[in-house]
Amino acid sequence: MKPSRRVVLGAAAMAATAALMLSACSTSTPSASSSATSGALTPVKLQLQWFAQAQFAGYYAALKQGYFKDEGLDVTILEGGTDIVPQTVLANNQADFAIAWVPKALASREQGAGITDVGQIYQRSGxxxxxxxxxxxxxxxxxxxxxxxxxxxxxxxxxxxxxxxxxxxxxxxxxxxxxxxxxxxxxxxxxxxxxxxxxxxxxxxxxxxxxxxxxxxxxxxxxxxxxxxxGTAMLQDAIWANTAKLSSDKAYQATTVKFLKAVIKGWIYARDNPQKAADIVVSYGTKLGTSHQLWQTNEVNKLIWPSPDGIGVINAADWKRTVGVAMDAKNLEGSTVITKAPDSDAYTNTYIKKALGELKSENVDTTGANFKPIDVTLAEGGK
Incomplete structure (x- = not known):
């Protein structure tokens, strides 16, 4: 595999481009100026689990459309790779939030990583x-x-x-x-x-x-x-936060709500504007082609929408199934993913529900009950 790359994408640097993009937004997509903030932006680092691609379209859309800046955040997106473990980066305080599959993160938690699932973006396994x-x-x-x-x-x-x-x-x-x-x-x-x-x-x-x-x-x-x-699907892409900071740092708690709110807007944008969201990912230097990125955006949308409880809410039954599979399924050596059920700090819906509540008050569709995927025609090589 190619070596991992780090992509620094400050929200302030994207402001002019975001303004241009807003004029083309769907009316069902939240406006990037709906809750404008003033003053210095809070720096935030988000660690992805793979290279730039539409698997993360909502995060790139939130950056490009100015949703992070709108919440007073200057977000830097760090690409992942074969040699990067997002939850470890987070646990080592090298990032403020990280995207990781639940079973992988639970294995890291059992080994001592202080991380908490604060937003279960993918509702289904891909x-x-x-x-x-x-x-x-x-x-x-x-x-x-x-x-x-x-x-x-x-x-x-x-x-x-x-x-x-x-x-x-x-x-x-x-x-x-x-x-x-x-x-x-x-x-x-x-x-x-x-x-x-x-x-x-x-x-x-x-x-x-x-x-x-x-x-x-x-x-x-x-x-x-x-x-x-x-019947053996496990929860995948989730947003993980620092457990210790969530319990004691009020500024971090507030940042978590703001971050989730902007992310939700980004995924709503990807839902309502799949072609534009795919184009945004392409603009950030993905190595995959245009038709491939549109396919990816569309398929990822299927894993997220509809979200009956609201995008990002951790469903207790899905969590329980994931934990059960992680404790029971044996690998080639006879080992399981985790040896015991995680403690109550492993996930929380507190912050995602606060973010959803604020968006609902703005009449934003956070469930996507009427979501319909599009038809995508792939080109040879994904071009």
Whole structure:
């Protein structure tokens, strides 16, 4: 993988561009000037868990549209990479907030990281296990005797949970293969089933020519195992904050509410303006193409919207399921993600509900009950 990069994106530097962008906003998108603040901006660092891409469209939109500045914040977005653990960066006070999957963060908490989930942005899992149609793999049980790819680094938890539920022993019943962060091994036939995110690597397959037809692969050429349907899905992208600061630092508590409010506006913008949100991500130097970023924005929106309780609210049942899977699913060595249930500081809805309350008073749609995804046509190579 390419080395990680740090992207410094100060809100003040984007003010002029944000003003231009506002003129094109949908009427259903919150205005960036709805609660303007004055005086010095509070510096905030946000650590992402991967490189710039539409997986994080709402954060980039909040920056570009001036929503962070509107809340009195000067936000710097730090890109992630293969060698960066966001929750560790946060725990070490090198960032104020971080984006991380819940099971990964819970494993870090059990090891001593003082972090708290304050906003569960993704309501559904985006992880798939993809195979060619001819392999006839439609469920976790069908993985028996197959070469099964996975990325590792904590991305494999749902796969192991699915095999555990299907009563498969990952050490005996399948051949596990360390997979690169792409789909080359599946496309070359080196593995039978590959890990993929619905918003990223799955699209990479659909952007590739099928040598048998000379046309791009179609969804009908593939089978997917969706962990949401298998019952072993785990909560993914969440906003994590510093636990100690939340308990004692009133300024940080106030900043958390402001930060969440701006983030919500950013994700609403991405919901209502997927093409513009994708273009914003492209403008920040992503290595992925324009049609790929639009696909990614659209698929991420499906993982977020609708949010019946309000975007970012942690659903107790979903949390309980994630914790249960993390405690029960065994990996190749027989270990589980965590050994015990996390304490009550692991998540809180206090700050997200305050942010939602302020936005509801402004008649902002924070649930997306009428959300409808768009149709996206992928180009070869995601261009």
């Amino acid at each position: 992880t798939l296990q993809v195979s060619m149609k001819k392999a006839n793999i439609t469920s976790a049980a069908d993985l028996k005797g197959k070469k099964v790819g996975n990325w590792g680094f904590g991305n494999e938890f749902e796969l192991f949970a699915g095999m555990t539920k299907a009563k498969l022993n990952p050490a005996k019943d399948v051949t596990l293969v360390q997979q690169n962060f792409d789909e080359s091994a599946l496309l070359s036939g080196d593995i039978d089933a590959a890990q993929a995110m619905v918003y990223n690597e799955y699209a990479q397959i659909l952007e590739t020519k099928n040598p048998a037809t000379g046309e791009l692969y179609k969804a009908s050429d593939l089978n997917v195992i969706d962990w949401n349907k298998e």
